[in-house]
Amino acid sequence: MPSSIVSELAEIVGAAHVLTDPDTTARYTTDWTGRWHGRATAVVRPADTVEVARVLEVCHRAGVAVVPQGGNTGLVGGSIPMHGEIVLSVTRLDRIEDPDPVGHTLAAGAGVTVARAQDAAREAGLIFGIDLAARDSATLGGIVATNAGGVRVIKYGDTRAQLLGVEAVLSDGTVLTRWKALRKDNAGYHLPGLLAGSEGTLGVVTRVLMKLHVPPSHSYCALVGVRTVGAAPALVDLLRRAGLTIEAAELMTDAGMRLVRRHRALRAPLRIEPPYYLLVEVSGPADTEGLLLGALERASDLVLDATVDDERGRRLWSYRDSHTEAINAASSTPPVKLDITTPLAAVESFVDTLTHTLATEFPHARPILFGHIADGNVHVNLLDVEPGQALPVTGRVFELVAAHEGSISAEHGIGRSKAPWIHLARSAVDIEVMKAIRSGVDPTLTLNPHILPAR
Ligand SMILES: Cc1cc2nc3c(=O)[nH]c(=O)nc-3n(C[C@H](O)[C@H](O)[C@H](O)COP(=O)(O)OP(=O)(O)OC[C@H]3O[C@@H](n4cnc5c(N)ncnc54)[C@H](O)[C@@H]3O)c2cc1C
Incomplete structure (x- = not known):
């Protein structure tokens, strides 16, 4: 990498916004999970679009690779420079314009x-x-x-x-x-x-x-204890049929709930400790609370116990929101975080097969599952996985996902951590089309060259 590039970049964004000291750049070169530690020639922090354009022009001309970065909360290692690239941080592009109240x-x-x-x-x-x-x-x-x-x-x-x-x-x-x-x-x-x-x-x-x-006028939140994974989407379906709009529907497990309660010193939310919890937020007409309570009562074959909260249920949401943090704190190694999706009808079978496979083939991996259940999206978190086991266990989970007609990435992307398995999610033709688009738009592979299929 030409050493003059750092001074060229400093001329564009100001010396204070070109960081090269490893102590200062550390937070840009390590990911949120602690699994990816990289190194950057420099972290550049432009103030506006014009500066971003000039930074890219210089890097492109010099043949220097660039990794764009925002909040660095991505969970697949895509924002981490592993080969001394330039990190282009956009955090200074932080201007909010007035929301349009008519066009929304x-x-x-x-x-x-x-x-x-x-x-x-x-x-x-x-x-x-x-x-x-x-x-x-x-x-x-x-x-x-x-x-x-x-x-x-x-x-x-x-x-x-x-x-x-x-x-x-x-x-x-x-x-x-x-x-x-x-x-x-x-x-x-x-x-x-x-x-x-x-x-x-x-x-x-x-x-x-x-x-x-437009926000809903009446919304309520319920935390429901259920016996099986399949009971959660079944209950969501019943609530919809009762005339309620589903604002969110999150699945949690007993193991995850215990972890969160310990981490945040929270009380048990229900009178029992069921195998699974469904956190569901619904909205609807003025009698939304009555519709929700009535539907839960009618679903007594699915509901083991339940509690209801209004004001968007912040108290109940804290159990769900604390999962990622509690998992990170509880694992002796950086957790293996796999964000997968299957067709709704296959979620229960996937979770059952996964639980059995992990217990027999990877008995030391501690699974904590949670996710956006109505989208068929399960976040598979594996705690205490020894570094040498991370790749084999990931591969095994993805095989099960593929066998259930699912996707190895529901929402986090492919990044670095899922790149070896993209063939399980996309066909050869699909991958060729992606490469063609990429080489048409970025023929020199300046942008994030080490993630997603390139050449
Ligand atoms: C506690 C926790 C909970 C999470 N929950 C969810 C969830 O429910 N759903 C979900 O989808 N994700 C979730 N994530 C993952 C993460 O927050 C999202 O992927 C988020 O969109 C990443 O935004 P970021 O600004 O942190 O991007 P970064 O981590 O900085 O970057 C992510 C990727 O986007 C690229 N990138 C970043 N900014 C730009 C830009 N301006 N231009 C071009 N490329 C760019 C990077 O190169 C990288 O490949 C969660 C993460 C954490 C830590």
Whole structure:
């Protein structure tokens, strides 16, 4: 790497925003799980789109690879430079424009966190439709780049479904702007949709235009103890048929609940300790509470015990929100985090087969499962996995996912950690088309060259 590049970058963004000292760059070169530790020639922190474009122009000309980074909360190692790349951090692109109260949109810089976008929407009497436990750090550029899901997908769809417009800088510094607050616009390829989920390989997202939503007038939350995994989607179905809108539906296990209670010193939420818990938030007309209680009573064959909370149930949500943190704290090794999805009808069989396979083939791995159950999405967390066992156990879990017609990545992307298994999720033709798109947009492989299929 030419040493002059650091001074060229400093001329663009200011010396204070080119970090090279390993102590200062450490938080940009280690991922949230602690599994990926890399090294960067420099971390560059541009202030706006013009500076991002100039940084990329310089790196492209010098043949230097760039890893875009937002909040560095990604869980597949995609934001970590493992080969001395330049990290391009977008966190200074943090301007929120006024939400449009008529068109229900929010325009903001890629470095704005999800939590700030949620606050801005709330102040305008609206809802930002993406919510995840990493909300205080994850950025809008990051959620677009990973096509993040989270707990509200069931109601509002994933990030791609809510993305109206995008501004992104291509690898050579060209700025691509697709920016129209239109709900319908079929003039050619949907490039914002293509950038969503591209994991920093097609462009650096600098600005996003997202849909906002009208909040429900009445919503309630229930935490329900159930005997089987299959009881959870069955109950969600019953609640829908009772005339309720499902705002979120999360599955947790007894083992996960115990971990969280210990970690956060929380009381047991129910009178019993059931094998599985369904946290469900519903909305509807003025008698939503009555509809919810009535439906739970009628479903006595599925419901072992239940508690109901209003005001969006923050007390009940804390059990779910604390899972990732409690898992990280409880594992003696960096947890193996596999975020998978299967067809809804296959979730119970997948979980049963997985539990049996792990117990017989990897008895030391401690599984904690939770997830967005109505989307068929299970977060498989394996604690205490010895470093040498991480790859074999991952491969085995993914084989089971493929056997259940599922996907090895429900929402976190492929990044580094899932790259060896992409053939289980995509056909050879599919992978060739992805490579063709990538080499058309970034022929020199300047952007995140070491993740996703390249050549
Ligand atoms: C506690 C916790 C809970 C989580 N829950 C969920 C969940 O429910 N659902 C879910 O989907 N994810 C979840 N995640 C994963 C993570 O928060 C998301 O993937 C999030 O979208 C990452 O955003 P980020 O800004 O941190 O991106 P980063 O981690 O910085 O980057 C992620 C990827 O996007 C690329 N990238 C980042 N910014 C840009 C940009 N501006 N332009 C181009 N490429 C870019 C990076 O190169 C990398 O490949 C969770 C993570 C944690 C730690």
